Amino acid sequence: MAEVVLDKVNKVYPNGFHAIHDLDLEVADKEFLVLVGPSGCGKSTALRMVAGLEEISGGDLSIGERVVNEVEPKDRDIAMVFQNYALYPHMTVYDNIGFALKLARIPKGEMDTRIREAARILELDEHLDSKPGQLSGGQRQRVAMGRAIVRQPAAVLMDEPLSNLDAKLRVQMRAEIARLQKELGVTTIYVTHDQVEAMTMGDRVAVLKDGYLQQVDSPQDLYDKPMNVFVAAFIGSPSMNLYEGTMAESADGTNLTLGSQTITLHPDLFTKRPGLREYIGKSVVVGIRPEDMEDPAHADHSGEGNHLTSTVTLVESLGAELMVHFQLDARAVDSGDPDAVDDSLSGHAVARFDPRSRIRIGEEIEIAVETEHVHFFDQETRLSIW
Amino acid sequence: MAAIATDGSGPTPGLGARIYAKLSSVPSWALWILVAIWTLPSFSLVVNSFRARSDQRNGGFWEVAGSPGELTFENYDTVLSRSGVDSLFDSLISSFAIAIPATIIPIAFATFAAYGFAWIDFKGREWLFIGTISLLAIPLQVALIPLLTTYVGGAHLSIPFTGRTLTLIPDLDLNTRGSIAVWLTHTGFAMPFSIFLLHNYITELPKEIFESARLDGANHFTIFWRIVLPLSVPALAAFAIFQFLWTWNDFLIAVTMLSGGNPIDLPTTVRIANLAGDFGRNEHLLPAGAFVQAFVPLVVFFSLQRYFVRGLLAGSVKG
Numbered sequence: 001m002a003e004v005v006l007d008k009v010n011k012v013y014p015n016g017f018h019a020i021h022d023l024d025l026e027v028a029d030k031e032f033l034v035l036v037g038p039s040g041c042g043k044s045t046a047l048r049m050v051a052g053l054e055e056i057s058g059g060d061l062s063i064g065e066r067v068v069n070e071v072e073p074k075d076r077d078i079a080m081v082f083q084n085y086a087l088y089p090h091m092t093v094y095d096n097i098g099f100a101l102k103l104a105r106i107p108k109g110e111m112d113t114r115i116r117e118a119a120r121i122l123e124l125d126e127h128l129d130s131k132p133g134q135l136s137g138g139q140r141q142r143v144a145m146g147r148a149i150v151r152q153p154a155a156v157l158m159d160e161p162l163s164n165l166d167a168k169l170r171v172q173m174r175a176e177i178a179r180l181q182k183e184l185g186v187t188t189i190y191v192t193h194d195q196v197e198a199m200t201m202g203d204r205v206a207v208l209k210d211g212y213l214q215q216v217d218s219p220q221d222l223y224d225k226p227m228n229v230f231v232a233a234f235i236g237s238p239s240m241n242l243y244e245g246t247m248a249e250s251a252d253g254t255n256l257t258l259g260s261q262t263i264t265l266h267p268d269l270f271t272k273r274p275g276l277r278e279y280i281g282k283s284v285v286v287g288i289r290p291e292d293m294e295d296p297a298h299a300d301h302s303g304e305g306n307h308l309t310s311t312v313t314l315v316e317s318l319g320a321e322l323m324v325h326f327q328l329d330a331r332a333v334d335s336g337d338p339d340a341v342d343d344s345l346s347g348h349a350v351a352r353f354d355p356r357s358r359i360r361i362g363e364e365i366e367i368a369v370e371t372e373h374v375h376f377f378d379q380e381t382r383l384s385i386w
Numbered sequence: 387m388a389a390i391a392t393d394g395s396g397p398t399p400g401l402g403a404r405i406y407a408k409l410s411s412v413p414s415w416a417l418w419i420l421v422a423i424w425t426l427p428s429f430s431l432v433v434n435s436f437r438a439r440s441d442q443r444n445g446g447f448w449e450v451a452g453s454p455g456e457l458t459f460e461n462y463d464t465v466l467s468r469s470g471v472d473s474l475f476d477s478l479i480s481s482f483a484i485a486i487p488a489t490i491i492p493i494a495f496a497t498f499a500a501y502g503f504a505w506i507d508f509k510g511r512e513w514l515f516i517g518t519i520s521l522l523a524i525p526l527q528v529a530l531i532p533l534l535t536t537y538v539g540g541a542h543l544s545i546p547f548t549g550r551t552l553t554l555i556p557d558l559d560l561n562t563r564g565s566i567a568v569w570l571t572h573t574g575f576a577m578p579f580s581i582f583l584l585h586n587y588i589t590e591l592p593k594e595i596f597e598s599a600r601l602d603g604a605n606h607f608t609i610f611w612r613i614v615l616p617l618s619v620p621a622l623a624a625f626a627i628f629q630f631l632w633t634w635n636d637f638l639i640a641v642t643m644l645s646g647g648n649p650i651d652l653p654t655t656v657r658i659a660n661l662a663g664d665f666g667r668n669e670h671l672l673p674a675g676a677f678v679q680a681f682v683p684l685v686v687f688f689s690l691q692r693y694f695v696r697g698l699l700a701g702s703v704k705g
Binding site: 051053079080 | 592599600601602603605612613
């Protein structure tokens, strides 16, 4: 058990591609840190550098207060769980889990105890004599986990370990891994592109984009106080609706104009975001989460001034909620997420309505916006305005 | 051609499509006739091997149909007898003594080399690999005489003006140890292809298995011994079959390297060639001898056939 510290770590590939820029991360002992970002953001590269499978081009990596830049992977005392499990197909589950112990020349008796203990924790007892080929996807995943935990390493690294599982199993394993991590209290770095995994599993989440660290925070803070447009759009599903808007003072308070429509902003907003005053009269990026828009008939605080009007283009019923799609004529803003569906620029918006709402496709509706929770970003820097 | 062939629906079908249409309309009985014609020589060989010398000389193998009683094991008794001038028994043992080491030695070397080329990062790896593979282009016949001189005299370089000679390879005196010369030659000429085949297979093993093993504390030798070798069994078996067939059926190397030595060391191929004797005295033994010679590779092939096919596909399709 140990902490893992990345100090201005850089990765430059021989072909000149700069994959990681000055990455600073401190993973505390026993912490579960999730590295999340769109494809190609460098999150796997960062993990592989911690593992020792990629060379570090600059900066220092320390595990348990020891700088390990030049230390061989096998001497770093870390275990890794791979996306495709990477089990040894010709060995039984028992031998797969025990491989590292065998190489470390752990005495037979202790080895057996530890393998069986790991198998018990992961409910693999009955499968110890099977080969990986005879196991289901979830069981293989657990063998890969067993191989990691049996060594009692300083840290466990996981590279998208759930992405090869089907949706139902993924949800189940997600909870299982999180529980196991707490139970064993092992420092864990977990890489994923799935923001739901990031939010549900991590003690803290680090968001990466194009090799730059965007923000490290607890899942809730990441959601409530995203540092910039990218993090705001990346965290949350469906993602935040982003538009260009202008604020102006009026008799009722401060108004926000989105395209041809105007709503009145909640006065508390300015105590929460004092910096916002300076932007009155200027164009800003406005972010509204789908869950902050509601059918006025079911909204908690539906005032007069906070309604948008639009025509419903699509309704998706998920049982517990309705996803209502509509168009706004305000100019949409691109979040910079390469994986995002690129229809955001057309002014398409999504709201999450109460399932009791009876709206239909093609209907003209009013949308109540919880203006207190609207996000604002600088047009130039794309940083959050506080 | 490929583009034309896929475009069979057009008004004028391309050459490929027309050939395909013609071939697919050939009735299957026509193919059976081809099979029969193709099999006829082997079939006559088998039948003749069971006929006495006088019968073989007086009529074709089909005459057996009229008098099946004339079939005899006499020829096999002669070639398989423990002793006797016309026995192949000793030569069969020599053939095994050549083919088995000449199969195992190259596999042992080539597997290490293939792993190195595939998974050990070292300077000049690519060029060395290309160099090794391009040795495939060197024909055996060209190298035979230089090899033979090296084996029996060594390789020496006279340095101009000094009157001195630099010995590159000492005289190994292999004319008295012919089987070593044969093994060496088979090994050398098997190396490029075996490295190529095994390398193709070993590079296709998933990268994560190697990384996982490295994190588990394995060094290159452990990875090779505990992971690569067990996982490469299909490819190793496939290559073993190939190499066994080649060395078992080899005539040229054996006749070159072994002719000067003890006749008891000669493999079956060379013995059969000498069997007919002067004036075709023993011509009638050739069918039986040929069938004995062919029988061993058939056994090897059919018993390992399942690996053979898998090994060939290995590397082309993942998993």
